[in-house]
Amino acid sequence: MSNLTIKICGLSTEETLATALDAGVDMIGLVFFPKSPRHVSLMDACKLADQARGKAEIVALTVDMDFDGLSRINELVRPDWFQFHGQESPEYCAVAKSAFPQKIMKALGVSEPDDLEKARVYEPVVDRILFDAKPPAGSDLPGGNGVSYDWTILKGLDLGKPFMLSGGLDAANVAEAITRSGVSAIDASSGVEREKGVKDNELIRAFVAAARSAQVSGSNEQ
């Protein structure tokens, strides 16, 4: 049994969600951000969440959403997690954590070791940190850009909460990313797409197989 946690983000069709679940992913991400090609309506999200419930943890990804919006997602979609992928402050995360039953994951854009320090102020008030690549200049999207960073900056990181690596991961590089970073949780979106926003069944299967084949050295899960 693998101690690697795999999340596929930005699933938006029943078919590709079924493939991800069949491949054995641990978490699936639904994107609630209208500018994203992976955005799902509340109605579609409800159907996709029902399909995934009990098979993988459901992550609702939002970007600086107001609490009325989070409340609607909570009531209708009933995700296991909120993933905050904008400029949400630690205070915002703390209030959301006390207001909603979901676990909270905060995404932080990183490129160098100093960037990891940002996690220290979030760690007490969230359940997990996602270390993602910073968006390239000019991108409309704070995540899902298919760009990588130096994974080795995560090696040996001692944080009070579990953390996850994302940013440009695909079947060809995920095993190396796991080995070089020492992480035990990974997330991908663009790397399992045949074009921007369009997930591909074969790429999903290949990604999960490559990730499961990697040597997971430690545990960033608690």
Ligand SMILES: O=C(O)c1ccccc1NCC(=O)[C@H](O)[C@H](O)COP(=O)(O)O
């Ligand atoms: O995926 C999106 O479209 C998106 C939009 C707005 C905020 C975040 C978004 N994605 C966040 C994710 O969790 C991605 O999986 C993560 O950034 C990695 O993406 P990629 O580099 O494409 O694998």
